Amino acid sequence: MRGVSHLTDLSSGSAQPASQGNAATVGGDDIILELRDLEKRYGHIQALKRSTLAFRRGEIHAIVGENGAGKSTLIKLLTGVIRRSGGTIVWNGQEVDLSTPNEAIALGINAVHQEVVLCRHLSVAANIFLGDESTKFGLLQRRDMTRAAQKILDDMGFSLPADVILDTLTIGQQQLVATARASLRGTKFIIFDEPTAYLTRQEATQLFALIRRLKAEGVTVVYISHRMEEVFELADRVSVLRDGTHVGTRNIDETDDAELVSLMINRTLDQIYHKEQIPFGKTLLETCNLSGKGFTDISITLRAGEIVGLYGLIGAGRSEFALSVFGRNPKTSGDILWKEQPVDISNERKAIDLGIALAPESRRDQGLNLNLPIGFNINLPVYDQLMAGPIIDHGEERRRADQQIKDLGIKTPSRRSLASSMSGGNQQKIVIGKWLNHGAEVFIFDEPTVGVDVGTKAEIYRLFAKLLKNGAGIILISSYLPEVYELADTLHVFREGHLVGSQTDRERSHEDILAEAIGV
Amino acid sequence: MTTEITPTTTKTRRNFSFLFALTLVGLLVLICVALSIATPNFATGNNISNLLRQGSMIAILAIGQTFVIITAGIDLSVGAIVGFSTVVVAGLIQSGMPVYLAIIITLIMGLLIGFFHAFGIVKMGLPPFIITLATLTSLRGIGLLMTNGSTINITDASFNQFSRESFLGVPNLFWMVIIVAVPAFVFLHLSKWGRYLYAVGSNPEAARLSGVSVPKMIYIAYGLSAMCAAIVGVMLAARLGVGNATQGEGWELQAIASSVIGGTSLFGAVGSVHGPLIGAFILATISNGANLLNVNSFWQRIITGALIIIIVFFDQLRRRNR
Structure with missing residues (x-):
């Protein structure tokens, strides 16, 4: 009954008959783990709402959902890190408690977490x-x-x-x-949480081979990912979580991208890659034969209203290039021109004062002060501008933080909540907010959508368009080809620290560009 | 959906920090009330003045120490700087230098010792624990060498008198706490520099990429901590009327304890000016009360240790439940 009521909750998302979802949820006797009306509350907040899910022996079961949909909560419940607030867990037909990590391990439940532990x-x-x-x-x-x-x-x-x-x-190898x-x-049940976020293509291929082998050995694999193509490549079945509720399970060959996305966000996504053509303005930033640690001889030009995409594998020198442009790492030769004037960017402050913003690759390690409030993070680059004499203008500090939280739709009870309490997508919005607040003209986004759900992705892309309309230029660094391919006006391909190809008109195929990046 | 929209938790960081400070004040008041009942000698003007004098020095050390701990560092040298500063200020005064000049030179020397710590951390890549541990031992050695192991008596009566006098009924030494604490509060809680200190302690790389000069903040934090210690050195020299390099033994640990009791996190990015102040006076009151009650001084140490565990444990619980 529970399953049916969940599916009827799906008022607008899907026209799928409830019976089909139900049939997929309650399978035969090859069920290894069943969750009945599982619930988790943190105080008043319900992280998981009475969800019923069944996992079969030897299947690859993908779980998708936006950030904050309850995926992490589910993992923590399954691995005994947190204790459920209600419902039952049935393992091999026996009711189990699963309230400690040791109990989970003893049963044969293991997890590979997103961050290497x-x-x-x-x-x-x-x-x-x-x-x-x-x-x-x-x-x-x-x-x-x-x-x-x-x-x-x-x-x-x-x-x-x-x-x-x-x-x-590397992080990928550690993973x-x-x-x-x-x-x-003796693992019988293994959970992968966004395992490919930091992997190179080759590493991901090795991982997929292992996952298929585990499946062949009868191990149940739960695969959590934002990358739809991986879900379709690997999974037998896929379950969708939304706002802490299980909204449906589908056999992979009976569903498609569009259905899953609409289940996840409860609205249709006509266009994720929101792109508007904006006439280019004056040249903002230019590098002439710039070299530094990890990259050699890079010349690119960025105009107002333009997105310059830097594509390449992880470690190809794109992030290192960005860090040198931003003054974080010294350059060894070459020049940087700002609005056609040579400039010496010897530290981050100089870059920031010129009007360059960097949203770095790692939110956790480089982008955010996690154990400090959201408002603090948003205002960190601009405290110089907030001083009224020797002390901070607290009214202005509050106003600025609240404005970014409102403009970007950061889901938080207060600007005083800690950045660490936010989901990945909201954390990325905080990083972006701090540079919108600063009012930069050149935005360097390094992997802005890693670990971000599809709804937030679309929001971020719409934000790009808004920035461009306001006369800014964007350097977009990404390892996700569809993203740079669709969004960039000029696309540069990096390999082993060199610029190996450029295009401005999407004349070449994805395959060509990928081949260029790998060097085959 | 069957579930109502979940109400958001409106409890905030500031409320928590305020509540914690209130709890600490409550604890301090409780101890005072208990001691007033237990012994008639506690609530006397003389004893309270004495208590304020005792507590004020650790309180100032704790404020300086807090700046450093907020950057996720530690300053083990403050006790040694206190001892060394007594020698320097006493030596300068006895050499005939005007008192105000002797004090200024001592404070600048303190600042320079702090800069040396920052230099070791920023330029030489030494862990804060190591560089300040090194100066802890060396400074005592230098002080003993300078005095040949003896004590310098200060014969300037006005200098010694300062520490015994009161202004508006409050001991001068306690006024020193206020003179240090008010600018410290403005610096840490109301200025951008304070924000930068928290940012460095929370995530130095993110701070750097936001345009914060991390080395500069390290210099400021260690410079201020060492200068607070030099101020305390001058106060102690005035109170005892002597300069002796072995003074202030173990005070660094009392300063760290006060800071931690006052809610500072040794992992950095959490702390205040008022918390450590209250922490220092809680420790001073306990020690004062124990003396009045003739509690064995060995017990005092045990009580202090237990108190640190209990208070920090409750603080941890509070953070976890957030």
């Missing part, structure tokens, strides 16, 4: 065997463990050394180590 200073092998070390007479068998770990990694098809310190690997760790030890 491993010991950075230990070796790959030590991380894989953490908590399960092989010992002889109480002494660690380091060599045995390294050998065993190497074998595991090789078997999984990950080309990674087992004896290096985790810290020396693979976390995956290897989670898929060991």
